[in-house]
Amino acid sequence: MPRREPAEPKLNNGGRRKRDAPATQKRLLDAAEREFAERGYAGARLHTIATAASVQTTLIHHYFNDKQGLYRAVIERAVSPMQVDSWNLLREHQHFEALARGFVSMLMRFYAEHQHLLAIVRHELIAGSTVVRDILQERITPVATAAIAWMKELQHQGALLADIDPTEIVIMTVSLAAYPFVEGPLLNVVVPGAVPNGAAALQRREDAVVRTLMRAFLAPTQLKPASR
Amino acid sequence: MPRREPAEPKLNNGGRRKRDAPATQKRLLDAAEREFAERGYAGARLHTIATAASVQTTLIHHYFNDKQGLYRAVIERAVSPMQVDSWNLLREHQHFEALARGFVSMLMRFYAEHQHLLAIVRHELIAGSTVVRDILQERITPVATAAIAWMKELQHQGALLADIDPTEIVIMTVSLAAYPFVEGPLLNVVVPGAVPNGAAALQRREDAVVRTLMRAFLAPTQLKPASR
DNA sequence: AACGTTATTGACTAAATTTTTAGTTAAGCG
DNA sequence: CGCTTAACTAAAAATTTAGTCAATAACGTT
Numbered sequence: 299m300p301r302r303e304p305a306e307p308k309l310n311n312g313g314r315r316k317r318d319a320p321a322t323q324k325r326l327l328d329a330a331e332r333e334f335a336e337r338g339y340a341g342a343r344l345h346t347i348a349t350a351a352s353v354q355t356t357l358i359h360h361y362f363n364d365k366q367g368l369y370r371a372v373i374e375r376a377v378s379p380m381q382v383d384s385w386n387l388l389r390e391h392q393h394f395e396a397l398a399r400g401f402v403s404m405l406m407r408f409y410a411e412h413q414h415l416l417a418i419v420r421h422e423l424i425a426g427s428t429v430v431r432d433i434l435q436e437r438i439t440p441v442a443t444a445a446i447a448w449m450k451e452l453q454h455q456g457a458l459l460a461d462i463d464p465t466e467i468v469i470m471t472v473s474l475a476a477y478p479f480v481e482g483p484l485l486n487v488v489v490p491g492a493v494p495n496g497a498a499a500l501q502r503r504e505d506a507v508v509r510t511l512m513r514a515f516l517a518p519t520q521l522k523p524a525s526r
Numbered sequence: 527m528p529r530r531e532p533a534e535p536k537l538n539n540g541g542r543r544k545r546d547a548p549a550t551q552k553r554l555l556d557a558a559e560r561e562f563a564e565r566g567y568a569g570a571r572l573h574t575i576a577t578a579a580s581v582q583t584t585l586i587h588h589y590f591n592d593k594q595g596l597y598r599a600v601i602e603r604a605v606s607p608m609q610v611d612s613w614n615l616l617r618e619h620q621h622f623e624a625l626a627r628g629f630v631s632m633l634m635r636f637y638a639e640h641q642h643l644l645a646i647v648r649h650e651l652i653a654g655s656t657v658v659r660d661i662l663q664e665r666i667t668p669v670a671t672a673a674i675a676w677m678k679e680l681q682h683q684g685a686l687l688a689d690i691d692p693t694e695i696v697i698m699t700v701s702l703a704a705y706p707f708v709e710g711p712l713l714n715v716v717v718p719g720a721v722p723n724g725a726a727a728l729q730r731r732e733d734a735v736v737r738t739l740m741r742a743f744l745a746p747t748q749l750k751p752a753s754r
Numbered sequence: 755a756a757c758g759t760t761a762t763t764g765a766c767t768a769a770a771t772t773t774t775t776a777g778t779t780a781a782g783c784g
Numbered sequence: 785c786g787c788t789t790a791a792c793t794a795a796a797a798a799t800t801t802a803g804t805c806a807a808t809a810a811c812g813t814t
Contacts, residue, residue, distance in 0.1 A: 317760085317761050317762080317809090317810055317811065318761090319760085319761065322761080322762090336652055336653065337566050337567075337568050337569065338565055338566040338568075338569045339569065340565050340566075340568070340569030340570075340571075341565065341566045341567065341568030341569035342568075343568075343800090343801075343802095344801075344802065344803090345800095345801075345802090353761095353762075353763090354762065354763050354764075355801095355802085355803090356762075356763070356764085356803085356804085356805095357761080357762065357763085358802095358803095359802085359803065359804080360760090360761075360762080361761095364802080364803070365802070365803090417652075419712060420709075420711070420712065423711040423712055423715065424564060424645075424711060425564070431715050434712065434715050434716055435715060435716070438716045439715075439716050439717070442716045442717050443717070446717070459741075462734060462737070462738075463734075465717065465720060466731075466734050468717075469705075469706060469713065469720060469721070470702055470734075470735075470738060472705070472709075472713075473701045473702050473704075473705035473706065474698055474701050474702065476701075476705065476709070477697075477700070477701035477704065477705040477708070478697060478701065480705070480708055480709065481648075481700075481704070481708065483648070483651040483652060484647060484648065484651055484662065485697065485700075487651065487659050487662050487663060487667075488662055488663070488666045488667050488670045489667070489670050489671070489674070489693065489696075492693060492697060493697070503694075506690060506691075506694050506698075507698075509690070510690075510698060510742045510743075513687075513741060513742045513743075514738045514741045514742040515738075515741075546791090547790080547791065550791080550792090571770095571771075571772095572771075572772065572773095573770095573771075573772090581791095581792075581793090582792065582793055582794080583771090583772085583773095584773085584774090584792080584793070584794085585791080585792065585793090586772095587772085587773065587774080588790090588791075588792075589791095592772080592773075593772070593773095
């Protein structure tokens with residue numbers, strides 16, 4: 299027994315859309331990623347996400363079961379580009395400058411392209427999520443460990459200053475590369491135009507960071523006179 | 527005509543609490559600040575806040591009218607410690623090292639003590655809030671502008687390297703000082719113990735940052751041999 | 755061309771959450 | 785004291801929002 303009468307068959311959707319499941323899922327995931335990043339899990343609204351993807355809320359349930367399912371899907375997809383294969387390339391470089399440049403470049407690119415992901419990660423870590431924690435430890439920790447070991451070795455070789463903890467060197471490197479992305483909105487409010495974001499500006503900032511790293515950490519014997 | 531019968535007069539509150547409006551408000555604001563910082567505006571639950579402050583949800587409405595009112599109150603209170611009087615002290619310093627140390631120390635202290643505030647600020651800026659934007663421009667911009675001007679002057683005096691934009695110098699300084707706080711949870715997951723947070727660790731990090739800044743930005747003529 | 759599958763929709767429900775309304779008690783003041 | 789005000793509680797209305805159900809139409813297959 300039907301619980302209600304079949305609403306008079308509208309001679310269908312005014313806005314008929316071609317059927318395309320993968321495309322629809324992608325649109326949903328995109329919208330969800332933005333929403334979750336901006337408002338956090340609890341603050342995100344399914345209706346908002348569905349609207350942004352221009353589908354009905356129900357489709358979310360159809361594809362991802364429930365809100366958590368969507369969230370997990372977003373995280374998994376967002377986290378997958380956390381491939382650090384790039385690191386292997388770096389390994390081949392021999393001297394600090396090339397190493398630093400490669401590392402900084404990789405970091406900046408990652409931060410520039412995955413701000414949503416990182417916002418979510420921050421949220422998750424504050425909320426104590428073990429999922430994200432595990433993924434990070436699996437994918438990023440090896441890179442970080444290798445980077446630290448590499449710094450230590452460079453110190454032993456006398457290429458880098460030895461009076462500073464190698465971990466600190468890495469942290470400071472990451473700080474210089476990443477902070478402007480993380481706090482970009484704030485910086486731009488406080489100092490208008492402080493963090494421009496064209497490709498050219500990015501390159502310029504990369505150069506500045508690398509030069510600063512060289513000056514800060516290269517052993518004095520290796521210091522070249524600052525070019526003017 | 528009473529809409530319902532007066533519940534039998536409990537011979538009052540089992541959990542009797544002295545009436546103390548200001549104290550209650552403070553408890554509410556504290557709880558709200560934490561909640562808003564952790565979950566964002568939409569994700570925050572009034573009931574959670576009220577419970578944390580051990581009062582009835584309704585009291586929030588009594589004092590702050592509605593959720594937005596509470597939010598505004600939190601922001602206004604949280605933002606008020608953004609006093610940068612400290613800066614005037616710095617002005618008195620003469621050379622870069624003292625200046626840098628003072629600036630870095632101020633920054634680190636601020637970040638350490640106001641992480642909730644900063645989380646909220648990030649949220650608000652992403653959401654495009656003009657309230658926070660205005661407050662920042664009013665309170666922080668002058669400091670930043672002064673800092674940049676000061677760097678420029680030091681460059682003219684030949685104390686600092688001139689081949690780098692003074693704004694960049696300031697941004698990098700802030701990066702080094704602040705990033706570990708912003709991304710502390712992530713860093714600690716990736717490299718366990720990377721960012722300890724005792725007073726001693728803080729001091730150590732401050733020293734490291736200042737030393738790095740000196741090496742990176744002091745003009746070569748002023749370089750002292752790195753101490754071992 | 756009939757047929758089953760599934761992407762997609764629109765109306766609806768159940769639960770959670772904010773807001774309102776009514777009532778109770780403590781405290782200050784004449 | 786007695787009276788007014790304001791702090792606070794309890795219940796319930798109003799609103800949001802996640803999740804369900806049945807219907808419909810596009811698509812691939814036979």
